[in-house]
Amino acid sequence: MIFVTGGAGFIGSNFVLDWLAQSDEPVLNFDKLTYAGNLNNLAALKDDARHVFVRGDICDGEQVLALLREHQPRAIVHFAAESHVDRSIHGPAEFINTNINGTFALLEAARAYWSGLPEAEKGAFRFLHVSTDEVYGTLGPDDAPFTETTAYAPNSPYSASKAASDHLVRSYHHTYGFPTLTTNCSNNYGPYHFPEKLIPLMIANAQAGKALPVYGDGQQIRDWLYVSDHCAAIRRVLADGRLGEVYNVGGWNEKANLDVVHTLCDILDSLKPKADGASYRTQIAYVKDRPGHDRRYAIDARKLERELGWRPAETFETGIRKTVQWYLDHPDWVADVQSGAYAKWVETNYFNREAEGSSAA
Structure with a gap:
């Protein structure tokens, strides 16, 4: 058995579904079910x-320790985290509590469990910590992508809390010999993505006839990774990663946010045209940029390819089309997650900002 934290969230639920589609090894799924945790993701x-x-x-x-001792997992895959930059700006305390204090508590419980295992099981045990490229800060237009040795320079409460958790995981390996692995991924997209993040928010708002809010000039660049590719990378690292090592996971897909929104609009124009024949691009609205917004992220994932033979299976073009189609095919899922509390959050975060520019691209 493996023990998965945050397995009802976006990446965690995709990981659990993919794991059980490819393996009969059971999963103990441990999740707090905050606003982003959704058991409907796991209905299958x-x-x-x-x-x-x-x-x-x-x-x-x-x-946690009681569950570990009861179920005797051979590995922990740690997804559980507060993950939205904007929410961390509005309320950083939850990010400090979950991402730092929570990771510490999990490490302590896991170390106590691991210390009591028989030698053979102790040697086979793994703790895989899932993190983000945002710990590395921001890049200039011509800077080389982030590598595993890039200095940490987090610029938001979210990324700072994840950086702290990364350091805790590293310290437990070097101090206690605890068998850790860390992955730092680029921006994920795909099914079951809570619609506060860019791609699912644009798809949902476009269909609802609402504005498509784009921060600033929309030229913030991100490296986009299809979630199933990320899950495959985690499985590879869990199976054969070197203890104490960090592996960057990227999609080799650098795109400006505005280009992503244009692509989404064009796919929707093709798959679900508006009744009046207008393009969804006419719904784009520019809003005031968020504080400390990192300009560019890019991941160099060659270490993962060189050591473990992983490369993403999806291009951005194939992955984004699958993603749009999934949301079109699952309107009930979208409606269920768009509760009153979520709607209030979107209003507070995007549309109470000072408008910048016109409502068309």
Whole structure:
């Protein structure tokens, strides 16, 4: 069995679904079910005995340790985190608590469990920590992409909290010999993505006839990684990664945010044209940029390819079309997650900002 934290969130639920599609090894899925945790993501596993769900908080070390001792997993895959930059700006305390204190509590429980294992099981145990490229800060237009040795320079409360958690994981390996692995990924996209992030928000708003809010000039560049490719990379690192090492996971797809929005509009124009024949691009609205907005991220994932033979299977063009089609095919899922609380958040974050520019691209 493996123990997955945050397995009802976007990346975590995709990982659990992909894992059980390719393996009979059971998953103990431990999730607090905050606003971004959604058991509907895992509806396909409702009657699957290989999937054991437990609601809980990684900050509760006693509960975690009791579960570890009861279920005896051979590995922990740690996704659980507060992950939205804008939310970290509005309310950083939750990010400090979950991402730093929670990772610490999880490490302590895991170390206590691991220390009591028989030698053979102890040697086989792994703790894989899933992190982000945002810990590295921002890049200039001509800077080389982030590598695993790039100095940390986080620029938001979110990325600072993830950087702190990365350092904790590293320290447990070097101080205690605890068998850790860390992955730092670029921006994920795909099914089950909570619609506060760029791609699902644009798809949902476009269909609802709402404005498509673009920060500043829309020229912030991100490296886009299809979520199933990320899950495959994590499986490779878990299986054969070198202990104590960091592996960057990227999609080799640098795109400006505005170009991503244009692509989404064009795909929607093709797959679900508006009744009046107008392009969804006419719904684009520029809003005031967020504080400390990093200009460019890019990942150099050659270490992962060189050591473990991983490369993404999807191009941006194939992955983004699959993503749009998934959202078009699952309107009930979108409606379920767009609760009153979510709608209030979107209004506060985007449309109470000072407008910048026109409403068309």
